[in-house]
Amino acid sequence: MTSFLIRRLALSVVLLFIISIISFFIVTMTPGSPYPWGELNPKISAEVKANFRKKFHLDRPLHEQYTLMMKDLFTGDLRSIKDDRPVMGKIMERLPATLALNITAILISLSFGTLLGVYAARNAGRWQDMAGSFVAFLFIALPGFWVSYLVAIVLVKGFGVPILGTRSYGIVFPNGFAAGLDTLWHLLIPASILAIGGIASQSRYLRATMIGTLREDYIRTARAKGLAEETVLYKHALRNSIRPLVTGIGMLLPALISGSVIIESIFAYPGMGRLFYEAVLERDYPTIVALNFIGAALILLGNLLSDLLYAAVDPRVRLD
């Protein structure tokens, strides 16, 4: 267990190092100027430009720029080129919203993915299974931004319900409970759209494992004992097919964090994805590199957690 953790952490450090180098070089090697003003703006004196370059270490050779940026990232001194605020502060402001959105999306993917997967597996080979597979492909093929706008047209135009941001503005709620429900509503809409692809992939993986499990002897025994079909499916079979559900958490994360760029931008949700989109639009190099780094770190952490969880729920698994 300890040696597993040490090896995983060492590997994560190596991966994060590679990731930081790739994102740093993509950002710095590409043409274009990082200045918050136009490159040829005559009102900016050479002295101001020189000071700016010095402040953000742009006057140093590339490898020094990289080490300085990484040092600043870890000491918390890394500042945004655009508004001169500490990058970590900006990210930490946005992190809770993104975590809430992604964790909700994972829960939705797992629960609906399980229902769809079990339904497909118990009807394997029949038309219900084919329909399940069609629905899964339909869900993967749905562009999230398009669904968001259709939902917006229906909810806003049809029902006049506000959906942007984290809460409704201009409404005074009678008590904390109503305000909480409002916040939950604003979380559930984007999280459900974000979860669409995950529902599909989870149901596919679970179906494949579950079809294997349903052929086992202990399932026949359970049925022979006269147990209700639901008990057999959800207690005996599902528990032994739990692998894709747990490892799935790790596999869902990269797609979710990527998806939140678009979904958060559409729903004006104050998370990391929108911060990233803003940083790309403004060519804010330190923020872009830091967000790629934190995003990858979150994915690695999610992978590690799902492996640990997997060992916790399945006693046959030993981490060593």
Next chain:
Amino acid sequence: MSTVPKLSSETPSARILRRFRADPIARIAVMIIILFALLAGGTALLSQFGHHWPFDPNLTNLEQKLLPPSPQHWLGTDNLGRDVLSRMLHGASISLTVGLIAVFVSLAIGMVVGALAGYFGGITDQVLMRSVDALLCFPTFFLMLTAVALLGPSLINIVVVIGLLSWTGTARLVRGEFLTLREAEYVKSARVLGQNAWTIITRHILPNAAAPILVTAVLGIPEAILSEAGLSFLGFGVQPPQATWGNIIADGKTYLLDAWWLILFPGLAILIASLSFFLAGDALREATESRG
């Protein structure tokens, strides 16, 4: 009297094709794909000769802006009075081109990496597969957006960036196939005959791994189409005035509550095109996998 089962003279590719054609979903999906390709190709060809059907996609007419679908403009007009159907037909060729070329790029990289890792094993395998792991834990869309935004969004940049970031699945698959096939009798005998690694890989192993590679290729096309649509939607796709399915939606979002046709139709095109490729790819997988 026992009957001796008759040995089939059918070649493996003929068998795959026969099973694929027997699948009704596959037939519908392929027909839709062909329809999209013909429409895209026909539109592109016509505009080469200066003809446009039904309209010039970039012809603005402010007197006819934001018109709902009508017999004249089947799918309505946008905020500059441009015909949405014409723009979507031009967008179709962008989507299909991006899908095909990006998959070609990712196949090329994935096959080389997977073949090297699977055939040589050992340290080569370790180094290459750990790099694949590194790429897999990237928030890919972050990196795609970073690269396209900073390099400048042109068709070639988009295709190359999508291709460069989506070869990991192919590499893993090809490696797996190579690990199995390199132990096959005919590969061993080729090695004993003194053939070099290049010949063994290209002449003996790759042809036998062709079926699963073809399946990942087909399944990769809709992924690329969806990525391009996402980038286009964020304003980092192929640039206006060239129409793409993603940027018609992006332009239309300002008029979201008044002009639903600017959102609905291009999105349906993205959905139907990518769904058809997914279903065709899945049917192809089933045709190659099941025996009998």
